[in-house]
Amino acid sequence: MAATTQxxxxxxxxxxxxxxYVLAMSPRAAVVGLSTRADDADSRLRALAVxxxxxxxxxxxxxxxxPDLVVRYWGGEPRLVGAxxxxxxxxxxxxxxxxxxxxxxxxxxxxxxMGQGARGEAIVARMDARLRASAGAWKGARALYxxxxxxxxxxxxxxxxxxxxxxxxxxxRRPGFQVVSLERLALSPPKAVVTGFFDTFxxxxxxxxxxxxxxxxxxxxxxxxxxxxxxTLGCPDWSAAEAVEMLAAKAPR
Numbered sequence: 001m002a003a004t005t006q007x008x009x010x011x012x013x014x015x016x017x018x019x020x021y022v023l024a025m026s027p028r029a030a031v032v033g034l035s036t037r038a039d040d041a042d043s044r045l046r047a048l049a050v051x052x053x054x055x056x057x058x059x060x061x062x063x064x065x066x067p068d069l070v071v072r073y074w075g076g077e078p079r080l081v082g083a084x085x086x087x088x089x090x091x092x093x094x095x096x097x098x099x100x101x102x103x104x105x106x107x108x109x110x111x112x113x114m115g116q117g118a119r120g121e122a123i124v125a126r127m128d129a130r131l132r133a134s135a136g137a138w139k140g141a142r143a144l145y146x147x148x149x150x151x152x153x154x155x156x157x158x159x160x161x162x163x164x165x166x167x168x169x170x171x172x173r174r175p176g177f178q179v180v181s182l183e184r185l186a187l188s189p190p191k192a193v194v195t196g197f198f199d200t201f202x203x204x205x206x207x208x209x210x211x212x213x214x215x216x217x218x219x220x221x222x223x224x225x226x227x228x229x230x231x232t233l234g235c236p237d238w239s240a241a242e243a244v245e246m247l248a249a250k251a252p253r
Contacts, residue, residue: 008115009068009090014057015075016043017094017235021110022071023048025119032065035075042200044231044239059083069113073235097158097236100131100165106236127241131165134241134248138167143192143225144180145172148200150216152180159233162240163194166247185219193223194247197230226250 008030013022016037023034023045033055039046055061057075062084070076070084073094081091092113097103104124111120143163145153153159154172163170171190172178198220232243 009113010066011114012055012062012065012067012070013038013075014062014070014072014080016040017073017237018071018075019043019049020045020235020237020239021094021107023052024123025111025116026114028052030114032067033061042230042234044235044242062089063087071110071113094236097240098156099158099161100127100241103127103158103236103238103240107238123238127238130241130245134166134244136167137248137251139251140167140169141192142171142190143168143194144190145170145194145196146180146216146220147195147197148216149197150180150182150213152178154178158236158240159196162228162233162243162247165241165244167251168192168194168247182213182215186215189219190223192225193220194226194228195220195224196228196233198227200230 008027010032011022011026011030012033013019013031013035015035019034019038020043022031023038031052033053034049036054036056037043038049038052038054043049055065057080059080062070062080067089070089070091071094072081072091085091090113092110094106094110095102097106104127107120107123108117111117145159145163152172154170154174154176156175157177160170226247228243228246232239232246
């Protein structure tokens with residue numbers, strides 16, 4: 001372990017999604033900074049962030065940590081990324097993911113940059129094992145994904161891959177993320193709903209306006225078959241397979 005840590009690049013994370021990759025794969029001694037959201041309630045690996053420094057995503061702070069590698073998803077403006085690269089710092093940007101193949105690609109890219117290929121492959125193997133064990137659990141049942149903001153997710157999203165991975169047929173056929181009509185919910189309520197981010201809604205109080213509408217609340221109370229925490233949905237990583245596993249565990253036996 002000492003040899004692995006010594007050879008590992010000094011790693012800085014610029015946002016909460018990058019935190020998950022760094023916490024999962026980098027030796028702790030090589031982590032020179034996480035984002036200021038690393039220990040938030042919706043950070044999946046927040047327990048691993050305890051004791052590690054949190055940094056602002058600005059050039060002065062980044063340079064002070066003397067990183068060899070910076071990992072980011074959305075964090076850090078283009079000028080910051082350019083300034084770091086101009087100074088010889090390698091920057092790895094995690095790509096958007098709409099499929100589990102995309103997640104595998106992300107994991108392997110970040111693992112390779114860290115020199116942690118074995119850890120990356122172990123994460124991929126655990127993810128794939130969850131997907132195999134959960135496949136077909138809901139036997140094609142139709143379900144609508146719904147957030148407190150009244151948003152659903154259709155084809156071309158990682159949420160769609162999560163639903164189909166657990167054996168659901170996605171009731172939202174429009175591609176991408178779509179706002180659901182409250183009138184549609186009232187006149188033609190879905191038989192099954194999978195909710196996402198409602199734990200965040202409860203924590204955030206009134207920050208999700210539509211989530212306070214009675215029709216949406218009634219739809220969820222009547223039809224929700226599973227509730228996915230925001231920490232499994234907010235980042236393009238292997239936690240999506242944990243969401244699949246959670247859904248499969250709720251399937252009728």
